Amino acid sequence: MRLSRYFLPVLKENPSEAQIVSHRLMLRAGMIRQQAAGIYSWLPLGYKVLKRIEQIVHEEQIRAGHIPLLMPTLQPADLWRESGRYDAYGAEMLRIKDRHERDMLYGPTNEEMITDIFRSHVGSYKDLPLTLYHIQWKFRDEVRPRFGVMRGREFLMKDGYNFDIDKPSALHAYNRHMVSYLRTYERMGLTAIPMRADSGPIGGDDTHEFLVLAQTGESEVFYDDRVTQLKLGDREVDYDNWDEVAGVCKEFTTLYARTDETHDAAKFAEIPEEHRKVGRGIEVGQIFFFGTKYSEPMGAVVVNDKGERVPVQMGSHGIGVSRLLGAIIEASHDEKGIIWPEGVTPFHAGIVNLKQGDGAADAACEALYKALAAAGLEALYDDRNERAGAKFATMDLIGLPWRITVGPRGLEKGVVELTSRRTGESEELAPEAAVARLVEIYAAHR
Numbered sequence: 283m284r285l286s287r288y289f290l291p292v293l294k295e296n297p298s299e300a301q302i303v304s305h306r307l308m309l310r311a312g313m314i315r316q317q318a319a320g321i322y323s324w325l326p327l328g329y330k331v332l333k334r335i336e337q338i339v340h341e342e343q344i345r346a347g348h349i350p351l352l353m354p355t356l357q358p359a360d361l362w363r364e365s366g367r368y369d370a371y372g373a374e375m376l377r378i379k380d381r382h383e384r385d386m387l388y389g390p391t392n393e394e395m396i397t398d399i400f401r402s403h404v405g406s407y408k409d410l411p412l413t414l415y416h417i418q419w420k421f422r423d424e425v426r427p428r429f430g431v432m433r434g435r436e437f438l439m440k441d442g443y444n445f446d447i448d449k450p451s452a453l454h455a456y457n458r459h460m461v462s463y464l465r466t467y468e469r470m471g472l473t474a475i476p477m478r479a480d481s482g483p484i485g486g487d488d489t490h491e492f493l494v495l496a497q498t499g500e501s502e503v504f505y506d507d508r509v510t511q512l513k514l515g516d517r518e519v520d521y522d523n524w525d526e527v528a529g530v531c532k533e534f535t536t537l538y539a540r541t542d543e544t545h546d547a548a549k550f551a552e553i554p555e556e557h558r559k560v561g562r563g564i565e566v567g568q569i570f571f572f573g574t575k576y577s578e579p580m581g582a583v584v585v586n587d588k589g590e591r592v593p594v595q596m597g598s599h600g601i602g603v604s605r606l607l608g609a610i611i612e613a614s615h616d617e618k619g620i621i622w623p624e625g626v627t628p629f630h631a632g633i634v635n636l637k638q639g640d641g642a643a644d645a646a647c648e649a650l651y652k653a654l655a656a657a658g659l660e661a662l663y664d665d666r667n668e669r670a671g672a673k674f675a676t677m678d679l680i681g682l683p684w685r686i687t688v689g690p691r692g693l694e695k696g697v698v699e700l701t702s703r704r705t706g707e708s709e710e711l712a713p714e715a716a717v718a719r720l721v722e723i724y725a726a727h728r
C-alpha cells in the first residue's frame with residue numbers, strides 16, 4: 283500500500299474523550315471512529331489488525347479440531363424463553379420487534395442457538411465429541427461502555443461450544459480450549475494468565491478467565507509472579523492426547539492466580555513474599571464448563587452406547603476479538619505510539635522515502651516494495667511529499683514493527699536502514715539483505 287493512496291486519518295491532537303492509552307492511540311492512528319456510545323466503525327488500519335487477530339483465532343481453533351460455522355446476530359426471543367434467560371438477562375439485552383411484532387434480540391452470546399442447531403441434527407454418541415464455534419458481532423447494552431473497543435456495546439467475539447457424551451470428555455474439551463487459547467494469545471505477543479473465576483450469568487461448574495496484566499485493566503488480580511514466566515513456545519501439543527493436554531493446563535494453573543471474585547487471602551499468603559503480586563488485568567477470554575444447563579431445558583439429548591437417552595454435556599468458550607486490539611496496545615506501546623507484535627501487525631514493514639522525487643530514492647523504494655510483496659510481505663510505503671520527521675512520526679504512531687528508511691546518501695553506499703520499532707535500533711544493509719532479514723523474522727511468526 284502506498285500511503286499517498288491509503289485512507290489513514292491520523293489525528294494530530296490527543297482526543298479528549300479517551301481515558302486510556304490504547305483508546306487514545308487507536309483514535310490517533312486512525313483505526314476506529316465512534317458512531318454511537320460503544321459502537322465503532324473500523325477504519326482501514328484498525329480493520330486490518332482486527333482481521334489479523336481473527337485469522338490467528340481461526341487457525342488455533344482449527345488446529346485444536348474445532349469447527350467454524352456462522353450464526354446470525356439477530357435471534358428469535360423464543361429460543362431464549364426455552365432456557366429461561368430471556369427474562370434473566372435483563373437490560374443488557376437489546377430487544378427488537380420485527381414488522382410482525384415478533385420478539386427478536388441482537389445476540390449477546392449464542393448458547394441457546396447452538397443448542398438448537400445441535401438438537402435438530404445430532405442424536406447419537408457416535409457423532410460426539412463435537413465443538414462448533416463462530417466469530418460474530420455481539421451486542422450488550424453495557425451501562426458504561428468505555429475505553430474504546432475494550433468495553434464496547436457492539437463487539438466481535440469468538441464463541442465456541444463443545445458437546446460431549448460425558449463429563450470426562452467435556453473436561454477434555456475444556457482443557458483443549460485452555461491450551462488453544464494460550465497458543466492464540468502467545469501468537470499475538472501477549473501473556474494472558476488463566477485465572478480461576480466466578481461463573482457469572484452463564485452459570486456453571488468450572489471457569490477460567492484469561493487476563494493480560496495492565497494497570498488500566500478492569501479486574502483486580504492476585505498472583506504469584508512466576509506465572510508470568512510460563513510459555514508454551516513452539517512445543518507441539520497433541521490435542522487428542524487427554525493426559526498431555528491436561529498436563530499443560532496443570533502447568534499453567536498450579537501457581538496462584540485469581541481475580542478478586544475468587545481470591546482466597548489465606549492461600550495467597552502462602553506464596554513467598556517476593557513473588558506475591560496484586561495488580562490489574564484485562565479479561566481477553568473466558569472458558570466455561572456447565573454440563574447440562576442448556577441441554578436439559580432445551581432437550582438436546584443423545585443416545586449413549588447403552589441405548590439410553592442422556593442430555594449432552596456442554597461448555598462455552600469466548601475470546602474478545604475486538605477487545606484484544608486494546609489489550610495488545612495497552613501491553614505494547616511507548617510515548618511515540620503503538621508497537622505491534624509481528625503476529626498481528628497491519629503491515630509487515632514501513633518504507634520511508636527520505637527524498638521523494640529523487641530518482642534513485644524513488645526507484646529503490648519501488649524495488650523494495652515489489653521485492654517485499656514477492657516475498658509475501660506487505661509494506662506500507664510512505665511516498666508522500668513530507669519531511670522525514672513527519673514520516674517517522676506517522677510510522678512510530680501506527681506502530682509497524684519494522685521500518686526501512688531509504689535516502690540518497692545511503693544509496694550512494696548501497697545501503698538502506700532497517701529499524702526496529704521496539705528497540706529503536708537500526709542496521710545498515712543492502713536492500714536485498716533487508717528484505718531477507720524481514721523474511722527471516724516473519725518466518726518465525728507464521
Ligand SMILES: Nc1ncnc2c1ncn2[C@@H]1O[C@H](COP(=O)(O)OP(=O)(O)O)[C@@H](O)[C@H]1O
Nearest residue numbers: 432433434437439565566567568600601602605
Ligand atoms: N462489552 C465488551 N466489549 C468488548 N469485549 C467484550 C465485552 N464483553 C465481553 N467481551 C469479551 O468477550 C469475552 C467473552 O465474554 P464473556 O466472558 O461472556 O463476557 P463477560 O466477562 O462480560 O461476562 C470476554 O472475555 C471479553 O474479552
Ligand SMILES: [Mg+2]
Nearest residue numbers: 491565567568
Ligand atoms: Mg467473562
